[in-house]
Amino acid sequence: MTTPIVPPPKKNPQKRTRVPTRPSHFRSRAALGLAAAAAEGRFMLQTCAECGTVQYPPRDACTKCLSTDLPWKDIAATGKIIAGTTVHTSTNVYFRERMPWRIGTIRLDAGVSVMCHVHGDVQTGDNAKLINRLDKSGQAVLLAVPAGGAPNMEDDPQMRELTCDPKFRRVLIADARAPNALALAKAFAAAQASIIFMGEPEGWRPYPARKEIAKVKGVEILPLDVTDTASVLELVGEIGGKTDILVNNARYVRPGGIIGRTDVNLAKDEMEVNYFGLMRLAQGFGPGMRARGADGQNSATAWVNILSAHAWSNMPDYGAFSASNAAALSLSQCLRAELSAGGVRVMNVFTGPTEDEWHQPLPPPKVAPEAIARAVIAGLKDGLEDVFVGDVAKDLIERWRAGPKILEREMIESLGQSS
Amino acid sequence: MGYAGVVAVAPASVPYQRFSIETAHWWIARALRETLQRAGLAPGDVDGFSVSSFTLFPDTAVGLTQHLGLTPRWLDHIPMGGASGVAALRRAARAVQCGDANVVACVSGDTNHVDSFRRMLSSFSRFAQDASYPYGSGGPNASFALLTDYYMRAFGATREDFGRICVAQRANALCNPHAVMKSPLTLDQYMNARVISDPIHLFDCVMPVAGAEAFLVMREEDARAAGLKCAKILSTIERHNAFPDDPIQMRGGWEMDLDELYSMAGCTADDIDLLQTYDDYPVIVMMQMEDLGFCKKGEGKEFVRARNLTIGGDFPHNVSGGQLSAGQAGAAGGFIGLVEAIRQVTGDAGPTQVANARQALVSGFGMINYDRGVCTSAAIIAGDGQP
Numbered sequence A: 001m002t003t004p005i006v007p008p009p010k011k012n013p014q015k016r017t018r019v020p021t022r023p024s025h026f027r028s029r030a031a032l033g034l035a036a037a038a039a040e041g042r043f044m045l046q047t048c049a050e051c052g053t054v055q056y057p058p059r060d061a062c063t064k065c066l067s068t069d070l071p072w073k074d075i076a077a078t079g080k081i082i083a084g085t086t087v088h089t090s091t092n093v094y095f096r097e098r099m100p101w102r103i104g105t106i107r108l109d110a111g112v113s114v115m116c117h118v119h120g121d122v123q124t125g126d127n128a129k130l131i132n133r134l135d136k137s138g139q140a141v142l143l144a145v146p147a148g149g150a151p152n153m154e155d156d157p158q159m160r161e162l163t164c165d166p167k168f169r170r171v172l173i174a175d176a177r178a179p180n181a182l183a184l185a186k187a188f189a190a191a192q193a194s195i196i197f198m199g200e201p202e203g204w205r206p207y208p209a210r211k212e213i214a215k216v217k218g219v220e221i222l223p224l225d226v227t228d229t230a231s232v233l234e235l236v237g238e239i240g241g242k243t244d245i246l247v248n249n250a251r252y253v254r255p256g257g258i259i260g261r262t263d264v265n266l267a268k269d270e271m272e273v274n275y276f277g278l279m280r281l282a283q284g285f286g287p288g289m290r291a292r293g294a295d296g297q298n299s300a301t302a303w304v305n306i307l308s309a310h311a312w313s314n315m316p317d318y319g320a321f322s323a324s325n326a327a328a329l330s331l332s333q334c335l336r337a338e339l340s341a342g343g344v345r346v347m348n349v350f351t352g353p354t355e356d357e358w359h360q361p362l363p364p365p366k367v368a369p370e371a372i373a374r375a376v377i378a379g380l381k382d383g384l385e386d387v388f389v390g391d392v393a394k395d396l397i398e399r400w401r402a403g404p405k406i407l408e409r410e411m412i413e414s415l416g417q418s419s
Numbered sequence B: 001m002g003y004a005g006v007v008a009v010a011p012a013s014v015p016y017q018r019f020s021i022e023t024a025h026w027w028i029a030r031a032l033r034e035t036l037q038r039a040g041l042a043p044g045d046v047d048g049f050s051v052s053s054f055t056l057f058p059d060t061a062v063g064l065t066q067h068l069g070l071t072p073r074w075l076d077h078i079p080m081g082g083a084s085g086v087a088a089l090r091r092a093a094r095a096v097q098c099g100d101a102n103v104v105a106c107v108s109g110d111t112n113h114v115d116s117f118r119r120m121l122s123s124f125s126r127f128a129q130d131a132s133y134p135y136g137s138g139g140p141n142a143s144f145a146l147l148t149d150y151y152m153r154a155f156g157a158t159r160e161d162f163g164r165i166c167v168a169q170r171a172n173a174l175c176n177p178h179a180v181m182k183s184p185l186t187l188d189q190y191m192n193a194r195v196i197s198d199p200i201h202l203f204d205c206v207m208p209v210a211g212a213e214a215f216l217v218m219r220e221e222d223a224r225a226a227g228l229k230c231a232k233i234l235s236t237i238e239r240h241n242a243f244p245d246d247p248i249q250m251r252g253g254w255e256m257d258l259d260e261l262y263s264m265a266g267c268t269a270d271d272i273d274l275l276q277t278y279d280d281y282p283v284i285v286m287m288q289m290e291d292l293g294f295c296k297k298g299e300g301k302e303f304v305r306a307r308n309l310t311i312g313g314d315f316p317h318n319v320s321g322g323q324l325s326a327g328q329a330g331a332a333g334g335f336i337g338l339v340e341a342i343r344q345v346t347g348d349a350g351p352t353q354v355a356n357a358r359q360a361l362v363s364g365f366g367m368i369n370y371d372r373g374v375c376t377s378a379a380i381i382a383g384d385g386q387p
Helices: A033-039 A179-188 A209-217 A230-242 A265-291 A316-342 A369-382 A393-404 A404-414 B022-037 B060-067 B081-097 B116-122 B126-131 B139-155 B160-175 B187-191 B220-225 B254-265 B282-291 B298-305 B322-326 B330-333 B337-346
Strands: A044-046 A072-073 A078-087 A102-106 A113-118 A129-133 A140-146 A170-173 A195-200 A218-221 A243-246 A302-306 A345-349 A386-389 B004-017 B048-052 B074-076 B103-110 B195-197 B209-220 B229-240 B273-277 B359-368 B373-382
Touching: A033 A044, A033 A072, A033 A129, A033 A140, A033 A265, A078 A113, A078 B139, A078 B195, A078 B282, A102 A129, A102 B139, A113 A129, A170 A179, A170 A230, A179 A195, A179 A209, A179 A369, A195 A230, A209 A218, A209 A230, A209 B060, A218 A230, A218 B359, A230 A265, A243 A265, A265 A302, A265 A316, A302 A316, A302 A369, A345 A369, A345 B229, A369 A386, A386 A393, A393 A404, A404 B048, B004 B022, B004 B081, B004 B220, B004 B337, B048 B060, B048 B081, B048 B330, B060 B074, B074 B081, B081 B103, B081 B229, B081 B330, B081 B337, B081 B373, B103 B330, B116 B139, B126 B209, B139 B195, B139 B282, B139 B359, B160 B187, B160 B282, B160 B298, B160 B322, B209 B220, B209 B330, B209 B337, B229 B254, B229 B337, B254 B282, B254 B373, B282 B298, B282 B359, B322 B337, B330 B337, B337 B359, B337 B373
Parallel strands: A113 A140, A170 A195, A170 A243, A195 A218, A243 A302, A302 A345, A345 A386, B048 B074, B048 B103, B273 B359
Antiparallel strands: A044 A072, A078 A102, A078 A129, A102 A113, A129 A140, B004 B209, B004 B229, B103 B209, B229 B373, B359 B373
16 A cells, blocks of 8 residues: 655755756657657557557557558556566666666556556556556656555655646645636645645735635735736745746636737737746746756646647637737747756646636636636646646547648637627 | 588687777777687688677678778678577578688677666667666666566576576686686575565676677688688577567577477487577576477476586586676677587687587577567587587
């Protein structure tokens, strides 16, 4: 049984912060399919389109019939551990710092043998389940976990390396005034985050949820305006060294596209929050988080952006807002690359229209704040990069993957239909 | 078809070093020079050249021809690691037999810089890079730990059984002045060694070193005319990626080609005076004893309990100490058993000489491409076994 982790002691400021090291991140192009699946927490393997043979390790031609058509498919992740070892000697610094390390061979029911990390509650001879997760290098690895789950299994040290679990970590939620702020605060408190910093712009202006937010266990409300560099830097000075998870939920949304607006002022406001806000936060908090990627049980672990699913394909009725989110999505990819050296994950939570005043005339389905909060916590616990919350976002990404140009046509047809 | 009229001669081993500041080119040149000197030949007499090495990058056998001033009409580069010695022998033998070359120099060598081992592991193969190295980066220790764990569970072999192999080889190594390991090893020391990746402990592992090995393949009549001691090539086999559907490796490709090996040689396992297995870990030694027909699958443990594996024993095995005690010089680890066997059957082994070693079986095993060794090879060679 996994020993539950305990709240880490206060950090000794005289000690050097451990420099983040990484497992090997080199992969062939074929193997990157596994990382794409892990970004969404899916277990997928290449499966021959012609003869159906499941392949592993990833390759360029079918090991049975030489077909080069090897799409990635979701397959049953169950099997039996047929051999195991605990590695005590490694050539890689990351593993040396974390010895001993359990690995094994699992024979999947799908008929392939997979060398994998092995959870502490799985023994050789056991039936187990493989989960596909991103490691600290940002690449996909497979972990054998108890087929039926186990108490405190998320606290297993090898598993916690692959997730961004908020338990005993300190979170900054960028905008306490956002409609989802209270739901996020409550969800992080339920997930045992130790401190929940809530950034509050324009503190002199009252807002209905403040009283409730202040009551949530672990919440500290601090001034933060993502449109103001000085404000961001001031908060970085205060909590930059103890921000383990940053949730960028600040956003500015107004209906409208191009021609219906007579100037660029609203679009500027959207960019100021949705794009430059992300950049200011990243310039302020990014360096510290990247440096603290291996800082013990409460290391810096994840950066979360809550974005519109229409970052992928423009929704003309909210055309300028969509564009600002597309810019933010692109910037998040840059941030992901830059934070990867510290093993800090960037997770984007894409949502369709939300339950708030600026989407009020839109028909359902709309995404409730609680749904977004649940998706954020679940995504962190699984260490994901891409989360699609709500039916609209899921539908949209499926259409985008089937054909972005076809989706663009569909979005053009939607103009004027959403109110 | 046999290899009548073709022989292996002039075995050469360049004494190993734990670490070397020299390059693979340097080590290969030393071994080539040594084998040519033993045969009384000049570099210009070599018209066939076969190379095995892991640390030549960015060169291959091609670059070595110009580097070493050779002008061969037959050239081979064999990337099979532990299976490369026998593979070099059998290819060279066919080339000589068919007239594509008169004298083939088969050379293997690698350097070992302080950080070479880590660098080699991280980029060993595409499957290793993608699907084994990211899992703890334990290298071959971890891969063989999994194979050993499975083998022990399946057949009831114990650490003591593997220890017998390692202890006997250490005893043999003490007779080999060039072995890297110089002190005796007891079964107690073996059992109490520190764990590396269970069930693999310290003395199950080879010491990576720098070194080189070489021999020549030529027509028997030419060799006899030059007064050289000859090892005849009775038979050889080679196989790659055997039994791909086995969930984990518990047998090697030898099992597929065993009948061919003995029928071509016209002998049985009982006629073998000396066995030289590929021994990067003792579990693979035990598998070779089984798969080469010395005992049944799963009975390797009883076999090593019943037999004496030392130079003077009833089943002389890896008599120069093998890689486990003499050191693993990269791809030359695929040559060490063969080069020693040529010395043995020509009565030229000096302090490690087995009495009346007329027929030797040499087997190779190489390349943990992902979860198992892919290449296997074996040869039976023969001589008069007399000094």
